[in-house]
Amino acid sequence: MNAVKISNLCLGYGKKTVIKDFTIDIEKGQMVSIIGPNGSGKSTVLKSLAKLLEPQEGIVYIGKNNITHMSNKEVSTSVSILLQHNTYPADISARDLIYYGRLPHKKWYQTKDQEDEKIIDWVIKNTNLEELQYKKINCLSGGERQRVWLGVALAQQPKILLLDEPTTYLDISYQLELLELVKMLNQRSDMTVVMVLHDLNQASKYSNRVIVLKEGQIVADGDPKEILNKELIRKVYNVESRIYYDEVDGHPIIIPNKNNLGGERI
Amino acid sequence: MKKALIILISILLFIITVFFAVSMGSVNIPLKEIFNFLFDKGDVINKSIIFDIRLPRVLIAALVGSNLAVAGALLQSVMKNPLADPGIIGVSSGASLGAITIMLIIPQYTYLVPLFAFLGGVFATFLIFILAWKDGIKPIRIILSGVAINAMLGGATSLISVLNSDRIQGILMWVNGSISGRSWNDLNMILVYSIIGLILSFFCIRTSNILLLSDEKAVNLGINVNRTRVLISLLGAFLAGISTSIVGIIGFVGLVVPHISRLVIGSDYKYLLPLSMIGGATMLLLADTFARIVAKPIELPVGTIMAVIGGPFFLYLLRKGEKR
Ligand SMILES: Nc1ncnc2c1ncn2[C@@H]1O[C@H](COP(=O)(O)OP(=O)(O)OP(=O)(O)O)[C@@H](O)[C@H]1O
Ligand SMILES: [Mg+2]
Numbered sequence: 032m033n034a035v036k037i038s039n040l041c042l043g044y045g046k047k048t049v050i051k052d053f054t055i056d057i058e059k060g061q062m063v064s065i066i067g068p069n070g071s072g073k074s075t076v077l078k079s080l081a082k083l084l085e086p087q088e089g090i091v092y093i094g095k096n097n098i099t100h101m102s103n104k105e106v107s108t109s110v111s112i113l114l115q116h117n118t119y120p121a122d123i124s125a126r127d128l129i130y131y132g133r134l135p136h137k138k139w140y141q142t143k144d145q146e147d148e149k150i151i152d153w154v155i156k157n158t159n160l161e162e163l164q165y166k167k168i169n170c171l172s173g174g175e176r177q178r179v180w181l182g183v184a185l186a187q188q189p190k191i192l193l194l195d196e197p198t199t200y201l202d203i204s205y206q207l208e209l210l211e212l213v214k215m216l217n218q219r220s221d222m223t224v225v226m227v228l229h230d231l232n233q234a235s236k237y238s239n240r241v242i243v244l245k246e247g248q249i250v251a252d253g254d255p256k257e258i259l260n261k262e263l264i265r266k267v268y269n270v271e272s273r274i275y276y277d278e279v280d281g282h283p284i285i286i287p288n289k290n291n292l293g294g295e296r297i
Numbered sequence: 298m299k300k301a302l303i304i305l306i307s308i309l310l311f312i313i314t315v316f317f318a319v320s321m322g323s324v325n326i327p328l329k330e331i332f333n334f335l336f337d338k339g340d341v342i343n344k345s346i347i348f349d350i351r352l353p354r355v356l357i358a359a360l361v362g363s364n365l366a367v368a369g370a371l372l373q374s375v376m377k378n379p380l381a382d383p384g385i386i387g388v389s390s391g392a393s394l395g396a397i398t399i400m401l402i403i404p405q406y407t408y409l410v411p412l413f414a415f416l417g418g419v420f421a422t423f424l425i426f427i428l429a430w431k432d433g434i435k436p437i438r439i440i441l442s443g444v445a446i447n448a449m450l451g452g453a454t455s456l457i458s459v460l461n462s463d464r465i466q467g468i469l470m471w472v473n474g475s476i477s478g479r480s481w482n483d484l485n486m487i488l489v490y491s492i493i494g495l496i497l498s499f500f501c502i503r504t505s506n507i508l509l510l511s512d513e514k515a516v517n518l519g520i521n522v523n524r525t526r527v528l529i530s531l532l533g534a535f536l537a538g539i540s541t542s543i544v545g546i547i548g549f550v551g552l553v554v555p556h557i558s559r560l561v562i563g564s565d566y567k568y569l570l571p572l573s574m575i576g577g578a579t580m581l582l583l584a585d586t587f588a589r590i591v592a593k594p595i596e597l598p599v600g601t602i603m604a605v606i607g608g609p610f611f612l613y614l615l616r617k618g619e620k621r
Contacts (some may be wrong), residue, residue: 081513082516083513083516102519102521103517103521107517107518108519111517112517114511114512114513116511117508118377119509120506120564131507131510131518136521139500154449183514187517242396247440262579
């Protein structure tokens with residue numbers, strides 16, 4: 032069963048087209064990373080999966096449904112997104128913000144109930160925010176805030192979780208923790224995960240499928256063990272690298288060592 | 298619970314202000330006598346002063362204050378900008394143009410004044426979105442477009458006034474924003490509308506809160522952002538419009554009251570909206586009472602008083618906003 036099906040999708044802003052003729056299927060329970068240089072269209076693709084951007088052409092299916100024909104409410108109960116940039120009222124507490132993640136599941140007249148509290152408690156525990164939950168978001172560090180926004184996305188209890196650079200602002204310990212948490216959710220509840228990552232090694236380690244974008248086109252798509260190699264890195268990032276393979280699970284580890292552009296300039 | 302207490306205190310303050318406002322004026326009527334009236338005793342003339350003159354005026358001031366403060370709070374959410382006040386951004390000018398058109402050109406249709414004031418307010422709101430909207434409205438853009446819209450609509454209002462200068466006498470006080478000489482009839486004209494508008498505003502609490510997040514996250518929380526933005530703006534224009542139709546342009550209530558409320562009770566609309574409602578009533582009532590007694594026996598237009606209080610406050614907010 033496909034969680035997401037995208038056929039001949041074109042996306043862009045105004046008249047400009049950023050993504051051209053994009054076609055992929057994502058199976059339920061897959062953990063997919065999208066990688067590629069800045070401006071290659073990663074966030075753009077992710078937004079279209081949450082109906083934040085209407086396709087210029089082509090169709091996005093969530094399950095069996097054409098996303099354009101779904102209401103925002105329907106989409107938000109099955110897809111949640113952690114965005115790259117967020118705004119918020121300065122004085123809201125972490126816990127109250129995470130509660131907003133419950134709103135897609137509520138009718139306009141329903142208020143917070145026992146079940147919401149339970150879900151919020153679970154989210155707060157798993158995002159390690161117990162100590163911070165009553166603090167105002169303005170008083171949290173960038174990384175702590177990022178965890179709160181992940182909490183909002185998780186409180187939505189999505190079937191499909193979209194993460195746009197979830198590890199920015201986080202120190203390595205929390206980076207690992209976040210990715211482990213997402214992986215655990217993915218394995219335990221069969222939640223489909225599509226994330227944009229900049230760290231190739233994290234993409235390699237934590238996903239069973241990597242989609243490589245360059246200038247809005249798919250350059251490679253598949254199991255990281257099979258597709259991540261020196262030639263690809265050179266082609267996409269213009270960087271020379273060495274590749275090792277992890278002793279435990281065999282995922283490729285990429286060590287970049289020379290930027291070709293920089294080299295030429297010297 | 299602390300927040301519920303704050304609201305309770307604000308209600309007490311409001312009630313005290315009402316008694317204060319009823320007792321003060323060209324003739325000061327002691328509180329004891331006012332209580333006597335409640336039991337059908339006391340001086341007949343004083344009773345008439347209170348029930349025929351002061352009470353309707355006090356109620357209008359309170360109602361209009363609530364309307365304007367709530368309109369401001371709502372517009373601030375949809376425009377993502379704490380400077381969005383119906384007076385500053387031109388909604389009141391639009392309403393005023395609508396109202397004056399009826400009052401001067403077809404005075405036999407006075408009952409249409411609130412409707413046209415509302416339409417004028419909607420027109421101005423529409424203009425501000427066209428001129429200033431760019432993924433939210435930046436302070437500087439909202440000010441500039443507000444100035445432009447106020448100038449444009451104010452110009453149109455002047456034009457109509459000049460062309461009908463024979464009839465202008467009766468509405469001169471109104472133009473400056475004044476609650477002077479308002480009667481039970483005037484109150485009746487806006488009472489029902491105001492109550493409907495204020496009740497509707499409570500249905501906007503959740504969405505107003507979510508609109509404070511980025512539009513993208515709001516969509517992902519199931520909100521139909523564009524439709525919601527239009528509906529809440531309409532409600533804001535409605536509240537400001539009907540108020541303008543009865544008292545003229547009174548600025549800054551929608552700026553000062555929600556701002557102070559936010560400092561006191563936080564930005565959650567669940568508390569911010571009720572507090573603004575009560576705070577707006579108290580603030581305008583105080584300002585109007587002040588306008589009545591400060592230069593006795595001359596009455597100042599309350600719009601002028603609000604401008605004197607609100608102007609510096611506005612500049613302070615503007616500076617603070619820029620620093621951030
Ligand atoms: N709101 C917008 N309006 C106009 N153009 C945009 C907008 N957002 C993105 N773009 C353009 O679309 C292209 C792809 O942007 P996108 O944000 O998808 O890149 P990205 O791969 O996520 O980059 P990054 O790694 O920097 O986050 C870029 O050329 C960008 O300039
Ligand atoms: Mg991006």
